[in-house]
Amino acid sequence: MNHVAGSSMPLWSGANWTEPLIRATYGEIEKIALGEFGLNVYPNQIEIITSEQMLDRYTSNGMPFMYRHWSFGKEFARLEKAYSKGLMGLAYEIVINTNPCIVHLMEENTMTMQALVIAHAGFGHNHFFKNNELFKQWTDAGSILGYLAFARDYVAKCEEQYGPKKVEQVLDSAHALQYLGVDRATRPRRRNLIEEKKRQEARMEEAARSYNDLWEKTLPARKSSAVEEERDKRRKRLGLPEENILYFVEKHAPKMEPWQREIVRIVRVIAQYFYPQRQTKVTNEGCATFVHHEIMNRLNEKKLLPEGSMFEFLQSHTNVVHQPGFSEPGFNGINPYALGFAMMRDIQRITTEPTEEDRIWFREFAGKGDPWGVLRHAWAEFRDESFILQFLSPKVIRDLKLFSIYDSAENINLLVDAIHDERGYRKIRRLVAAQYDIAENDPDIKVEDVDLAGDRTLTLHHVVSHGVRLDATSVKKTLKHLASLWGYGVQLNEVDKDGNVLGDYHAG
Amino acid sequence: MEIRDKRGATGASIPNRMRFMKKAKEHIRRVVDEGLDGEKIITNPSGSREVSIPTDGIDEPFIRKSDQGGDRHRIFPGNEDFVAGDHIARPQGGGGQGSGDRAGHGDSADSFRFIISREEFEDLFFEDCALPNLSRQSAGDSELFSLHRAGFSKTGSPSQLDRVRTMRQSLGRRIALGRPKIEDIEALEEAIAEELAKNGETELVKVLREQLEQLKFRYALIPFIEPDHDVRYRRFERTPRPITRAVMFCLMDVSGSMSEEMKRIAKRFFYLLSRFLRGRYKHVDVVFIRHTDKAEEVDEETFFHSEESGGTAVSTGLEKLRNVIHERYSTEWNVYVAQASDGDNDAEDTPDVMKLMTEILPLLQYYAYIEVGEKQAPSGLWIAYKNIADERFAMQEVELPEDVVRVFYKLFRRTDAQRKEMV
Numbered sequence: 001m002n003h004v005a006g007s008s009m010p011l012w013s014g015a016n017w018t019e020p021l022i023r024a025t026y027g028e029i030e031k032i033a034l035g036e037f038g039l040n041v042y043p044n045q046i047e048i049i050t051s052e053q054m055l056d057r058y059t060s061n062g063m064p065f066m067y068r069h070w071s072f073g074k075e076f077a078r079l080e081k082a083y084s085k086g087l088m089g090l091a092y093e094i095v096i097n098t099n100p101c102i103v104h105l106m107e108e109n110t111m112t113m114q115a116l117v118i119a120h121a122g123f124g125h126n127h128f129f130k131n132n133e134l135f136k137q138w139t140d141a142g143s144i145l146g147y148l149a150f151a152r153d154y155v156a157k158c159e160e161q162y163g164p165k166k167v168e169q170v171l172d173s174a175h176a177l178q179y180l181g182v183d184r185a186t187r188p189r190r191r192n193l194i195e196e197k198k199r200q201e202a203r204m205e206e207a208a209r210s211y212n213d214l215w216e217k218t219l220p221a222r223k224s225s226a227v228e229e230e231r232d233k234r235r236k237r238l239g240l241p242e243e244n245i246l247y248f249v250e251k252h253a254p255k256m257e258p259w260q261r262e263i264v265r266i267v268r269v270i271a272q273y274f275y276p277q278r279q280t281k282v283t284n285e286g287c288a289t290f291v292h293h294e295i296m297n298r299l300n301e302k303k304l305l306p307e308g309s310m311f312e313f314l315q316s317h318t319n320v321v322h323q324p325g326f327s328e329p330g331f332n333g334i335n336p337y338a339l340g341f342a343m344m345r346d347i348q349r350i351t352t353e354p355t356e357e358d359r360i361w362f363r364e365f366a367g368k369g370d371p372w373g374v375l376r377h378a379w380a381e382f383r384d385e386s387f388i389l390q391f392l393s394p395k396v397i398r399d400l401k402l403f404s405i406y407d408s409a410e411n412i413n414l415l416v417d418a419i420h421d422e423r424g425y426r427k428i429r430r431l432v433a434a435q436y437d438i439a440e441n442d443p444d445i446k447v448e449d450v451d452l453a454g455d456r457t458l459t460l461h462h463v464v465s466h467g468v469r470l471d472a473t474s475v476k477k478t479l480k481h482l483a484s485l486w487g488y489g490v491q492l493n494e495v496d497k498d499g500n501v502l503g504d505y506h507a508g
Numbered sequence: 509m510e511i512r513d514k515r516g517a518t519g520a521s522i523p524n525r526m527r528f529m530k531k532a533k534e535h536i537r538r539v540v541d542e543g544l545d546g547e548k549i550i551t552n553p554s555g556s557r558e559v560s561i562p563t564d565g566i567d568e569p570f571i572r573k574s575d576q577g578g579d580r581h582r583i584f585p586g587n588e589d590f591v592a593g594d595h596i597a598r599p600q601g602g603g604g605q606g607s608g609d610r611a612g613h614g615d616s617a618d619s620f621r622f623i624i625s626r627e628e629f630e631d632l633f634f635e636d637c638a639l640p641n642l643s644r645q646s647a648g649d650s651e652l653f654s655l656h657r658a659g660f661s662k663t664g665s666p667s668q669l670d671r672v673r674t675m676r677q678s679l680g681r682r683i684a685l686g687r688p689k690i691e692d693i694e695a696l697e698e699a700i701a702e703e704l705a706k707n708g709e710t711e712l713v714k715v716l717r718e719q720l721e722q723l724k725f726r727y728a729l730i731p732f733i734e735p736d737h738d739v740r741y742r743r744f745e746r747t748p749r750p751i752t753r754a755v756m757f758c759l760m761d762v763s764g765s766m767s768e769e770m771k772r773i774a775k776r777f778f779y780l781l782s783r784f785l786r787g788r789y790k791h792v793d794v795v796f797i798r799h800t801d802k803a804e805e806v807d808e809e810t811f812f813h814s815e816e817s818g819g820t821a822v823s824t825g826l827e828k829l830r831n832v833i834h835e836r837y838s839t840e841w842n843v844y845v846a847q848a849s850d851g852d853n854d855a856e857d858t859p860d861v862m863k864l865m866t867e868i869l870p871l872l873q874y875y876a877y878i879e880v881g882e883k884q885a886p887s888g889l890w891i892a893y894k895n896i897a898d899e900r901f902a903m904q905e906v907e908l909p910e911d912v913v914r915v916f917y918k919l920f921r922r923t924d925a926q927r928k929e930m931v
Contacts, residue, residue: 019511026509046511053514056521065520071568073528076521100510107515122509168527176569325586334585403587405596408579413595419587431581443573467578470571477569 010306011299015110022046022105025115026122032298033123033291037372041126042141045100046118054094054106055079061274062094063148064102067155067266069171093121096277097129099141112309116316119295124288131380132283134276144273150197151266158259170260173481174246174267181246181268182275184439203258234452241446245460245482246271248447254456255487264485279438282384286340290348290375293317293341323400334400334435336384342396343388347374350393357394384436392429394420402428409467443470445492456488461495464502469494475505483508528566535566634784637920655744664741673740678733687730688723696720754789754842754873756782757829760811761849763800763820769909770880774848775812776912777878781846784920789842795832799825801854805832822853822889823860830868843872851879851887858892869898876919877903 011028012021026046033039049057059075060066093104103122105114129135159167174181235241242248246268250261277284296317300310323338324331347365350358351374354366365374378387397420404418404427418424418431434440448461460482462470475492483490489508493501590596660673700716707713733739758778760771785792796811797803800818803825829845837843845868853861869875879890883905886894893903904915 019513022511023509030509044509046509048511048513048515050515053517053520059521059524068523068527070524070527070531070566072521073524073526074532074566074568076525077528164527172568179570323585325588326584327588328586331586334583400585401587402583402585403590405582405584406579407582407598409577410579412598414598416590416592416594416596417581419590419592421592424592428583432583434581435583441573443571445571464578466580468580469574469577471574474569474572477567478571481569 011304012111013306017111017114021111022114026118028299028304029119029295032295038376039123039127040130041123042099042101042130044103044122046103046105048105048107050107054104057094057104062096065148065152067152071175093117095121095125097135097139097141098144101126112312116292116296116313120288120292124291125284128284128287128379132280133381134280134383138276139273155263158263170263173485174264176478176481177246178267178271179442180445181244181271183244200262235449241448243446245447249485253486279383281336282340282436283379283382283387285337286344287379289321289337289341290344342399343391344375346393346396347371347391361393385433388436389429389433392432394425397425397428404428404431458486458490460492462492464494464496479505479507531566630783630787634787636922637784638922654747656747657742658745659743660740661743668741670740670742674738677738677740681734681737682730685730688727693723693727696723753791753840754785754844755793755795755837756785757795757797757845759797759825759829759845759847761820762798762816764817765850765852770850771812773880773906773909773912776909777848777916778846780916785844797825797828803828820853821857823857823864826861826864826868830864833871845872845875847877848880849889850881851889853889855888858888862892865896869900875901878915879905882907
């Protein structure tokens, strides 16, 4: 059963997979990925699972275990419905940044699909996770599994001690704020499991003494200049403005129990862990899709694929990278698989067969060969926004026929302000990049102040950019959750860049 | 590389799913309680088998930007014939035509509607309902009994006399009271005869004779069987045998004064009650009786959809009802009656109605009367019915179709006592 490169004997025949076949195929894929493409991956751990288990993994965002919460049950119900009605096929894989990297193979897959998943997740995503700067900096693949186990056990313990209802309330509220629970600019300190436990124990001990500067340092109101001075001092002491709302709540909410703070922290840590994922959809999926595409082609070239296998693969691959036009049925925005894959193939083309246009646009690498070198660099150093800004070529813009619509509340009509032509390329490139700029697209909300002398109202500011206000319903519902964590009133002001208040919400 | 076969470990999501189901249940019950859409869901018999529930109570909110207002750019693929500078009419509903990034997370969660089967829904819907005021006769009980041996009693019919038990009682009593045995008496008589034959009338014979007299006296005094004390009969207890069949009578006034709207209200109520009963009995018959100033039994289609004209005499309907019960449902059936009327009844008919009601009520489990339509003053029938003091009878007014569920809940809400019983 030993296959050497150049062997003309297919690795398998028919659709059925067996464990030895998976091992043999994995070996061949590994040879190509590491040897020929120069990828660098965490060890893979392949798990054979059922489709139901796959749905399980979906509901917890790919995490192999998770604390219990009804929302995961809801997600399961939703997915199961979509899946059983055939509205949704299960994706190849669901994989998160762990070491070892867990690759899920569904039992009903054909052998061709198993090979595809191994290539896609086990080498594509895996390489991206291990090498991308964002993941290296913000997440710790080695300790996440330990942390998740800690979180699961801790939440279960709290349920036992304080009752599921109380725990659920904290989780509900913390979940509502999870997108406001990430540090965007500062890099979190790395923490391992032991430290995590220690820190949590220390917190419990500290609780007995329970010193809270929100309570201790309240001062009576003074004259206006003194009030302002006091306000500045207070803001400085509390580290305001603070963009990580959950962090602020965890540290400063006056009435929370220590265990409640810990749960808020768990939600925050997990949200932070997924933050890089949200910023690298196009790059990460593009990388995985490109890698599986190249690997399957190499297997085919080496005559290691049985007859029909390549056809099955291409059919599946084509579905994944399909990009319906805006007016076509099934259109649901830009497909990150399609955009990522198209851009990476284009980079490959530019390095080897550049046109005049490419030489102008991509002087540094056009025609210089070494597509894998350029791609590995792109996968390591970029996130979606910067990657698109750097690499989206006129050819891809033309192929996808991208165009830009300007929508201003002041105009009756929409304006087509750029299309895939000479005048439009740069603008479109900038706008596509902006569309993937999470920091720009997530609402800019910060904790601004706490009324220490008065009723302890927590004040948040949303800085409105481009006149886009918040969705009122979503604010009202979410603020209720924030107020329940904070324990006192919560105020959210929408302000423009000059600090003028455009609107406000109050809860609690 | 390591391969692990994890296929055995299924069901990891079950606790989460159960939590969700529980939460959803609470939510659904709230929705129903508040009367939101509830009756549309259940009284729409032609509807699908699945019921979808809006997810307001089980959504997961997060703050997001509005998809309207302000200045924004959106990039779309697949341009056909736009050129830069073209103006396009804004699509209806503002600018929210599913743009790239924003369409992902929140929207899909919001548009999620929770689907449960009709059966599941009905379970939830009726969970807090009970057949009212009928602790002895509620569903599952009945006036039919079967006999079971249950120990012994001092009274009973001769055919049930238990000899063994009776003799045992007798023996115990005889020992306790010291009734002489017949052998002792005989032995004493022999001894006396022997002494007489040997020595003639001695002192000893005298003493023995006295002893014998005493024994005989006691023997006669203490009976072998003391009827009041010893006799035991096998005792039987009557245990109720559940009746798993129920019949529901839908009684409706179809005279000219009943409008289509009123009929719709009645139909909803009948439907709810039939679903409720079907959930509680294995077999439910439904009998439709309509009346004007004469009554007839009809099928469902005719019941709701055909026009009749004439006066109104509720007694004709009740008479028909009584006859059908006697003919077909007198034993082994739980009988429920739901009557709907606008309350306009011929005044002369009222005494007959009341007489029939006293006759009918003992035959059945429950009689619910709903008076439909808007009212300025209480109707004749309402006033008459008000005098019925029987726990099997209840009545409510329903003005609008939307009120049906609330009224149904009022009639069938589990009482606190019943709730305690369940615990």
